[in-house]
Amino acid sequence: MERDAPMVALPFLHKRSYTLSLYLNRLIAFLLLLIAVACSQEKKQPTGEEVVLQDGLGREVRLPQPPKRVMAFASSMTEMLFAVCDTASIVGRTQQCDYPAEVYSKPIVNNYPVDFEQVLALKPDLIFTIEGMTPLDVAARLEELGIPVYYQKYRTVEDIFEGIEDIGRIMGRQQQASQLADSLRRQVQVIENRYKQQAQKQRVLAITWSDPIYVYGQNTILTDQLRILGAENAVQEVFDQPYPALTREYILKMNPDILLGGSIERLEKEFFSLYPELRKIDAYRNKRIYAPTGNLIERPGPRVVESIVELQGFLYP
């Protein structure tokens, strides 16, 4: 009996115990069964409705049928879903989602670290997310659990509008999506035309954190928003990170005209008291310091035009 046991491969166990070998036998049989089940599931016949998508990262995303129940792992995309989809098809929100007000009726799913059990409980057909928000290994894990993940990425304001249309196509709501995107495009066009002839471009530095100093880099949407407004991101150098850390000296050299990141009083207390050397920059001397609304400037969603209008108010008071 013992000779037939698979544990011959484990010679150090050879004379140990009969029960252990029996246990191992059963365990292996069980594992084989599991693998067989898993394989058979993967070979499930396509229903003919299968949807194959290519997402913003060039990944192939396969869905057995068009998605009916979806959610987003980024608050900007939750806003997009609410703007484009039937509210009933949105099954959850992340802990940061706070717009529009209807989000509060949806159950919370922790998106980082991902609460896999809660995701499974809600069983969405598809999860939308943006590049950098959800690690690829988390997406792979979710796909193993049968929930595909669709990434979008944006470099410009126009990319966001295309993202909205993309969601419309996937969710079968092309009309709503393109109406929304076109209306947003027209609003942007009006603003852009107005500031096209701006002779002197104001240079804007937006900080996200003060110790260390992290700022909006060249490859963020803000750069495009500022371009539309006839201004420019003071950070002209392109760094690997979207939000690079900078030194005092670097900022002193940039000498931005406008500083975004908080009210004058707040930055005086939390930023300039820490880096008194930076009181030499023009933005401080001319009191051109403003506090953009956090959930507007940070979110590449349908309210990006609202964000541009807010910035317009800071740039051209």
Added chain:
Amino acid sequence: MSRALYFLVAFVLILAALLLGLQVGSFEADLATIGQAFTQYDPDNNTHYAIVHLRLPRLLLALVVGASLAFCGYLMQAMVNNGLADPYLLGTASGASLGAVIVFFGFVEMTVAGIYMPPVFALAGAFVVTLVVVILGYRKRQLIPAQLLLAGIAISSLMTAVVGLLTFLSDSEGKLKSVIFWSMGSFERASWTVLPYPATALLVALLLFAFLQKQLNILLLGADRAQALGVPVAQTRWAILATVSIVTGFAVATSGPIGFVGLIIPHVTRGLMGTTGRSNLLFCAFVGGFFMLLCDLLSRILYPPAGLPIGIITSFFGVPFFVYLLSRKNYKFSS
């Protein structure tokens, strides 16, 4: 080489590193500009301003902190008579981390009365934790080095766990970045208002131990023999303890817990000058300062503009050298 020559070389190297360091930054600055910045300082010239108010204090802080850590490392190794000791053994680093993290995570206002709180709380944390460790290492009215070591390790682990818990529960990415950035060390906050604290602590300590170097060397023979040779062992230990906790406390509070310098530089010193050299302590401070300057320079050249975290550089360049030193046959910790 004679001792004087070693000192001369170290001094020249430090000067060279300072001059080189003054040229690295966002503003272009050659030696002539640097000369001008000091001789004909123009407050409206931003390049001058950057050299005098940003680069110089930063370099001097690196020098002071490197020297402080190396110096304290040497003292600790002599006190516990063990080459594994470093200045953070008393829990200074973990206590300081906890102090800073408490502020970063919003349990205390970031600025109180115009003073930036993380360094203040880091200093307080360092002192409180050191005090606890010393109380635990104190038995029968004397300090027992082995017990001190164990207490230090235990309390440090506890502090690290608390920091880990707070970090895990953190609700914002920005706070995490602050903590990570802080825990790897940085001289970016250096300024003329910060510099005097660690510098004064170091200078006073160097002066004090200029008279105690002999006792320190005898201490390496073991407590009993040192006592028999007339060294007041208990008092010397207290002096070391107080010095290390204050000097390291200021270094960590201003620049974060930069690792490895306090461990390897004392070994380098003994490797060059012999185990019981008469000016080992002072030389150790010189070498530590120079090493830190070099690391700061490298960090900013390799990864402009922000610079790689200094703690990463110290390990990257310190470890190979340390390994080389260990593999040398004629190097021993004590005579």
